[in-house]
Amino acid sequence: MDADNAMWPDNRIQTLFGIDLPIVQAPMAGPTQAEMVIGAAQAGALGSLPCAMLSPQQVREQCASIRAVTDAPLNLNFFCHQPRAADPAREAAWRERLAGYYREYGLDPAMPVAPSARAPFDEPWCELLEELRPQVASFHFGLPEPRLLERVRASGARIVSSATTVDEARWLEQRGCDAIIAQGAEAGGHRGVFLREDITTQAGLFALLPRVVDAVRVPVIAAGGIFDARGIVAAFALGAAAAQIGTAYLFCPEAKLSPLHRQALHAGEGDDTAMTNVFTGRPARGIVNRLMREVGPMSDLAPAFPLAGGALAPLRAKAEAAGSDGFMSLWSGQARRAHALSARELTLTLARESLQLLSQRPR
Structure with missing residues (x-):
């Protein structure tokens, strides 16, 4: 899809991460392992490996499996919560x-x-990241402490984290994030909240996204309720430079899900x-x-x-x-629809259909 890059409204994420498509495969702890990452990465998206439920040795093994197949840019994702007493x-x-x-x-x-x-990002995790040297390091629930964050930056990794409010987005930019994920309330899995615990005022993506885009200078990745090309194109219209897709990948055969979870996903639409x-x-x-x-x-x-x-x-x-x-x-997120596509096929389909819709928009 390299030749189609000029058709995307914003190429900053492709340039920043060294990827072909403005699509990030979400790091979903548990269901996402090497096979899903490989499929998304081979199609040109940013493949993301969640580390929160893995041991350091398991992360090494997963990365080795990925690198045995592809040298495409890789995102390692970590939790940054503050452990409670x-x-x-x-x-x-x-x-x-x-x-x-x-x-x-x-x-x-x-x-x-x-x-x-769930071990938060700490000294041992930082040493592992320095060993594995992913192109991108993404964080959930804020950012690591400053000294560790500087080591992540020195490793050459681009730094990304999730914001669920405009205040969180500004906080992340002030601390040096290269890109910010605007996580709408529609997103499945854990909220990335870290500045305050009250979730009653959490905004949906299309209310949050343009406000975050206006508040920061770095490129913004839209996440939450984006399941098809229409959602990707809508995110671009509101200023996003890329879309992060999660729940749609859960229907791929590469997703490591229990039969009961898979059955529940197929039983509804969000x-x-x-x-x-x-x-x-x-x-x-x-x-x-x-x-x-x-x-x-x-x-x-x-x-x-x-x-x-x-x-x-x-x-x-x-x-x-x-x-x-x-x-x-x-x-699960608030939007889902069953499909039988592999991670690679899903990524390529999302990109192709998004470009088709974009080509139909009046200039």
Whole structure:
């Protein structure tokens, strides 16, 4: 698609990242592994590997698998949350709230559970990034501390992070982001909020995007509810330089999903989702299921991220074995439609159809 670059309204992201298409395959922790990254990257998009649920050795192995097939630009994505102090009283209240479900599934409500862990970007992660030298390093929930961020920059990586408000976008630009992801409330998975925890005023993408574009000088990547070429073209019309696509890639065969999650995705088109904190302790958008209906979707009892997930793990395992998705985090955006395309085919189709629509617009 190199010859078509002149047809895109804005080429800054292609130039910045060294990619052919203004499309970023979203780093979705769990479903996204090397196969999906390879497919998107080979088509000309920015392939993104989420590191939040992987060990450093697993990241090395995934990167080796990717590099064995393609030398296309690669994005490594990390969480940057501030770990919270343990709150035994809140965790005990959470266990008590879940006790009835434990008994329903034949579990001891007092059984020990392994804590849920999500390591934020720290010294060891920074050393790994310096070793692997990705072309792009993206962050969720803010940015690393300044000394680590400078090391990321010195490695040669372009720095990107998500903003859910104009204030967050300005904060990210002031600290040296090369590009900013404007994450609308429609996006599936975790909100990138980091300056304040209140999500009641979170804007949808097409209300947020033009305001972020006006507030910063760096290129802006649109994310949230973009599922097809119409969404990509609309994002460009509002000033975006690229689109980040998440939920659409979950329908690709490369997505590592449980059968129950895949079945839930196919059962609707996005109007069955809500923002919830009951699975991890941070707000995230997913398909409404039993736990969200009966305990949430937002609950003051859920321990701070990521601790809420530990007590849910035995319930999820038991319910899933019984064929129920009632305690699973079924992440999904507000727009989805089933398809049978590979990650490579999806990327090329999105690009081709977007260019077709752009060519029809009056100049």
